[in-house]
Amino acid sequence: MSKNKKHVLFIGAGRMAQALIEGINKNEFVILVGNNGNEQRLNEVRVTYDVETTNHWKLEVSKMNIIILAMPPESHDTILAEIADRIDGQLVITVAAGIGPTYLESKLPKGTPVAWVMPNTAAKLGKSMTLYALGQNVSGEQQKWIEALICAIGEYEKVTEQQIHELTAVTGSAPAFIYRVAEALEKITLESGVSKEQARKLVANMIAGSAEMLKTNADPAELADEVATPGGSTAAGLEVLDTNDLNHLMIDAIEACRQKAMVQE
Ligand SMILES: NC(=O)c1ccc[n+]([C@@H]2O[C@H](COP(=O)([O-])OP(=O)(O)OC[C@H]3O[C@@H](n4cnc5c(N)ncnc54)[C@H](OP(=O)(O)O)[C@@H]3O)[C@@H](O)[C@H]2O)c1
DSSP states (O other), X not given: XXXXXXXXXXXXXXXXXXXXXXXXOTTTEEEEEEOSSOHHHHHHHHHHHTOEEOSOGGGGGGGXXXXXXXXXXXXXXXXXXXXXXXXXXXXXXXXXXXXXXXXXXXXXXXXXXXXXXXOOGGGGGTOEEEEEEEOTTOOHHHHHHHHHHHGGGEEEEEOOHHHHHHHHIIIIIHHHHHHHHHHHHHXXXXXXXXXXXXXXXXXXXXXXXXXXXXXXXXXXXXHHHHHXXXXXXXXXXXXHHHHTTHHHHHHHHHHHHHHHHHHHO
């Protein structure tokens, strides 16, 4: 085993595990991957990402520095019970919706360092906006490991456990709201007789450019004003959105996500 590199065991080899595995710096981390028995998937992961895989991940837990739980939330109870007596100070990270540090700590030996990482689907392109929260026993060095791991899938921000519960609706669910807007605009664009490819190019780049403008930290209201000359055509469009209370619609949509997540958790 490499002494300087940190050893990471992924339990779960699906979409999220693969997004992380693809981007993780192999000079810093040695990756081992286990799953629920899907041999073909494990073979694909080994070949595609040039990492080690195992059919017996339980035997490996005690040799690891970091365990990443990359399986569905509903499998966590069983897996946490299985690893609890093999854990001795390893950092345990979950990427599962609804499984916060408080829950992990309640299921693992006292003093276990734990973290909750909440990416979004853009992780597969390395463009996730990921939230993470720490449990009570994570050292400064372990926090650096977490950030070195999750920078593999994009940008990240440390928040509290409660904030992840509240803000997953924004970073995790609201991309779907943006895709709905894109769908509507693409349909309208197609009506002008351009091809599907052209419509996608127009809309995707318009949204990407707007996101880049937001990333300059300019105020969204000022950016809208920059586009809209008073009394001009964009202002007429904005008035329709304001009259129909887009702001309120957004609040309702986010609230619906939060309410549903609370019921599921
Ligand atoms: N996909 C996303 O964009 C996204 C975003 C945010 C959070 N997440 C979270 O990431 C986690 C994984 O999601 P995913 O999209 O990667 O799912 P996925 O593609 O369906 O993969 C799930 C993986 O978990 C493994 N697994 C399931 N039950 C297991 C068990 N009892 N023991 C060991 N391994 C088990 C499966 O094993 P087999 O290979 O044997 O089937 C599979 O490799 C979920 O908790 C999800 O909430 C995903």
